[in-house]
Amino acid sequence: MTDRASAWDEAPCGLLTLAEDGTVLVANRTFLQWVGRPAAEVVGLVRLSQMLSVGGRIYWETHLSPLLHLEGRADEVALELRGPHGRLPVLMTAVAATDGTGEIRVSISSARDRSRYERELLAARKHADAAARRTRVLQEVTGALSAAVGRDGVAAALLGAARPLGARAATCWLADPGGRLVPHSATGEAVETSHLPAGPWPRAATHREGRVFVPLHGQAALAGVLSLLPDDGAGGAPPDLATLTAVGQQAGIALDRARFFDRSAAIAHQLQQALLTAPLPQDDRFVVSTAYWPGEEPLEVGGDWHDSFLLDDQVLAVVVGDIVGHGLDAAIAMGQLRSAVRAVAGPAVGPARVLAALDPFVRRVPAAAFATLVYGELNLTTGRFRFACAGHPPPVHIGGDGAARLVWDGRSTPLGLSVPGRVRAEAGFDLAPGDRLLLYTDGLVERRDQALPARLERLAKVGAEVHSLNPDEAVRSLIERMLPAANGHDDVCLLLLSWSPTS
Structure with a gap:
């Protein structure tokens, strides 16, 4: 016992x-x-x-x-x-x-040992969850930075990630051309109230003065600093410096890329504006009104263009064309093709032969391949309009009485796709005094959610409805009514020719 x-x-x-x-x-x-x-x-x-x-x-x-x-x-x-x-x-x-x-x-x-094991297991799980969360945030921020266009896009991507990164407010400072850091944009606080301590700036994120500062180092120099105000509210997690350092490295690379992008955009934009703002011919017998409306592409340059020039005292040439694609290459090809049109056009050439002469040119310029173009010549005395359309949307003839119609004649394939031995087509019709011709690029009528025939019919209807407006007002009204602000669109070029012969 x-x-x-x-x-x-x-x-x-x-x-x-x-x-x-x-x-x-x-x-x-x-x-x-x-x-x-x-x-x-x-x-x-x-x-x-x-x-x-x-x-x-x-x-x-x-x-x-x-x-x-x-x-x-x-x-x-x-x-x-x-x-x-x-x-x-x-x-x-x-x-x-x-x-x-x-x-x-x-x-x-x-259960002391078991409880300790469970606590350790819970801590390990929390650590793993936190690591997974940091990895997910880093992937999302990296994706946003990769998709960002220009310095504004990079700054927006960083500020959009401020809350997932553990901040309730943030300001993005970017280096100006002289290397001086200036506040660019902010979220959760006013840019004007932001303050940046003096450098130097290491490559790692640091806590300073109650904030977290993330240096954005480019390949050669400091491109900016992201200043974060940590979220110290209930449930707020402290910012992870290692994750923020990685974000800063990715953002520095993105800002380097943005600098080159902005430089290319500026060159292309200047080139396009120089070509599209050339002086229009002036004559009492006609009025040429034009518009260029950039699409919702970040670069805001493309291959659409318009031009008008006198072949002699009696003939006015008008042209609207569209290079496939966007960006600097498209803008350069547009300038080359525009110059080529002027070079081959002449009083005795005619629209069909102008297009035929452009075919071998675009075959030598890859960026101009498959370009579409409508070229026409108006006799300022008789009102006879001859034109040829290489794969381009049909012109709209707007009568002085307001009647409008699409002109489907004179059509052939886009430039560079002509059939050997086949002559380019051209057509002609007579304008009455006060009549107008509308030439445009496909961005004015093409929509993903609407059929093209319906959009073309709408263009003719709108053209008829604005016929009583003066040419500049008519162009503005066409743009506003055909391109609602809420809908995306491609680049748009538009040329409206009004004929009013002198007695």
């Missing part, structure tokens, strides 16, 4: 016998040591629930005790004992006796 009693007392787990109401009838030494009380203060006097934490006691009374009475057993229930050194996490298994005494046999094992 002595050996059995010793084994009972020295068991590595707490062993108890409880009365039906939960009062401790027998408890081994291990259990008494855990609760830090002698047997005389516990046995027959205290219920097990009274030695549990508040939550454990409620759980015992509302769940465990009814469960033992109904099912006679409860396995591995996590509870906390109140001991002399604080709470001790334990696992309890209890079985109701079947001998009619109502007693309950209880085994309690320490």
Whole structure:
């Protein structure tokens, strides 16, 4: 009996016998040591629930005790004992006796190691979740920076990522041409109120003056600094400096790329504007009104153009063309083709032969391949208009009485695609005094959500409705009514020729 009693007392787990109401009838030494009380203060006097934490006691009374009475057993229930050194996490298994005494046999094992393991596992999981979240944010920011166009686009991508990066406000500082950092844009705060400490700026993100500063180093120099105000509100996570440093490196590369992009855009824009703003011919017998409307492409330059010039005192040439594509290459090809049209046109050449002469030219200029073009010549004395259309949308003839029609004659393939041995087509019709001709590029009529025939019919209808406006007002109205601000569109060139012969 002595050996059995010793084994009972020295068991590595707490062993108890409880009365039906939960009062401790027998408890081994291990259990008494855990609760830090002698047997005389516990046995027959205290219920097990009274030695549990508040939550454990409620759980015992509302769940465990009814469960033992109904099912006679409860396995591995996590509870906390109140001991002399604080709470001790334990696992309890209890079985109701079947001998009619109502007693309950209880085994309690320490869960301290298991609890520590669970805490470590939870911490590791939180760390993994945080790492995954940082990786996801970094991927999203990198994607946004890769898609950003120009310095404005890079700054917008950085500010858009401020909150995911753990900031409630941010200001993006960019270097000006002289290398001086100036505030560019902000979110959650006013640009005017921002302040940037003096350098030098390392390559890593740093905490300074209650903010986090992320240097944006380009390949050769500091391109900017992202200043973040950390989100210190409830649930706000502190900014991760390693992630921010990686973002800064990606942003520096993006700003280098943006600088080259902006330079190319400026060159292309200047080239296109120089070509499209050339002086228009002036004569009392006609009025040429034009417009160029850039599409919703970031570069804002492309291959659309218009031109008009006098072949002699009696013939006015007008042309509208469209190079496939956008960007600097398209703008350069547009300038070359525009010059080529002027070079081959002449009083005795005629529209069809002008287009035929352009075919070998575009074959030597890859960027001009498949260009479309409408070229016409108006006799300023008779009103006869001859034209040829190389794959281009049809001109619109607007009568002085307001009647408008699409002119589908004189059509052939885009430039460079002519069939050997086949002559380019041309057509002609007579204008009455006060009549107008509208030439345009496909950006005016093409829409992804609308059929082209319907858009062409609408253009003729709008042209008829604006016939009473003066030419410049008519052009503006056409643009506004055909290109609603809410809808995307390609580049648009438009030329409106009005004929009013002198008596």
